[in-house]
Amino acid sequence: MGLRDVLFGRKKLSEPHDDRLFALTTAAVTLQVELGLKTAGIGAISLKPQSSGEFRSAFDDIDKLVDAVAQSSGSTIERKTDDYGYDWVIVHDPDLEDIVSSVHGISAGLTEQGFGAQLLAAAFKFDGGDHPVYWIYGFKRGVFWPFVPCGEQKRDNATELELKAKLEEELPIEQDLTRWLALFDAPV
Amino acid sequence: MKRRSYGRDAGLTLRMILTSGLLGLLYVLFAAVLIVYLKVGFAPMLVIVLGMAFFQYFTSDKLALAAAGAKVVSREEQPALHDMVERLCAMADLPKPKVAMMSTPVPNAFATGRSPKHAAVCVTTGLWERLEPKEVEGVLAHELSHIANRDVLIMTLASFFAMLAALLTRFGLYFGMWGGGNNRDNNSGPPIWLIIFVVSIVVYAISFILIRTISRYREYAADRGSALITGSPEYLMSALQKISSQMTLIPNRDLRQVEGMSAFFIMPAKVKSAASELFMDHPPLEKRIAALAEIAREMGRPVA
DSSP: OOHHHHHHOOOSOOOOOOGGGGHHHHHHHHHHHHHOOEEEEEEEEEEOOOSSHHHHHHHHHHHHHHHHHHHHHTOEEEEEEOTTSOEEEEEEOSOHHHHHHHHHHHHHHHHHTTOGGGEEEEEEEEESSSSOEEEEEETTTTEEEEEOBOSTTOBOHHHHHHHHHHHTTTSOBOOOGGGOOOOTTOOO | OOBOOSOOOHHHHHHHHHHHHHHHHHHHHHHHHHHHHOOSSHHHHHHHHHHHHHHHHHHHHHHHHHHHTOEEOOTTTOHHHHHHHHHHHHHHTOOOOEEEEEOOSSOOEEEEEEETTEEEEEEEHHHHHHSOHHHHHHHHHHHHHHHHTTHHHHHHHHHHHHHHHHHHHHHHHHHHHHTTTTTOOOSSSOOHHHHHHHHHHHHHHHHHHHHHHHHHHHHHHHHHHHHHHHSOHHHHHHHHHHHTTOGGGSOOSOTTTTGGGGGGGSOOOOOOOHHHHHTOSSOOHHHHHHHHHHHHHHTTOBOO
């Protein structure tokens, strides 16, 4: 955040960093070997839709592209809007690598069209622990953080911190814990 | 493809520069007068004002919340509000501020805190219950933009010398009443305390207007920030309408049904003089709505 932003107010949201998304596919080995976690076959990307017509038509174009990509890799795509008005594109695929590339395809497509700033986060679900484990990727800062919900509005902070400690070497992890956004009602 | 960064209001930026420049000039002149005429007592006064400013600056988040009687709410108490704030923070790339609620039916909200890391955002129960979720989101995004734009810092800086001038005015008054006239070393001119007194009053009056002007510009900037974060300025527009409680005047029943009542729906035309706007710290609603409408038109358009 520069001095200009402070003096005159922000005029732009920060652009997304989707380049570190693929780090998750390499970390998957550690997740499986050391923690017994493997992909639940589902991942999703969420974005804040703009109300402008330009955004709608750009998003429709990307949708078609994703459908084509998904068909070739055999994954199924689903779309949802959550209670807070964020759009979700959900990818079902047994292979984590395919999920990550579909998510990356959407983020790259939106960025290409000039709407990358509308991306909120991507969530990847893993099974094998006491509770489902989500790795959430924040596009604004290009970092991952763990999210382990256990019951109504509760998250298992101990497991989350353990995940952070074990994966720190392989994943770019958000160091500021106040930014570990929770996604309790994520449709994944 | 590059999209234009909407809300690129060159006029607003220019007016901000101009007002800040005027305020800076005023403060430099004021400091010059102080140095020339007031040789003693300046240092302790400066310490007092600096101390006050620092105290205000560093305690702003707790102070404002306590003053408003707002209560910090946990995630368990208000999960939906926390979810909303967290997501908007992620969109705006801000750390999550403290979330507080104030128990009053009047819909309103405010943000405070010296930096994004020491910030709090507060909504009233009226806002939370009476507005649509998307409208609440627009209002929250407006408050988060205040945090992102560091408005507490800006306003503390802007009002620092105004505080000093206000203090001097009082100081000069006491000095004149008790000690004035005793030590008049130059017989020709007016007493020093009178000069300081008059200059302080003038500085205070002018800086008051300039500070209000800067404050109004910051509101426009925060409105723009809200449109940026939520991507849909129309919800902030309707939220602003509702908050200023003019929405209740828009009839939502068929005109024929309420024909007998329609006389009550005509709003009395408000005459707003340019002078009254000078003293307000928020811009008039119509102007904010107009600025947001302009952003809505620009939004998503490719760079021409």
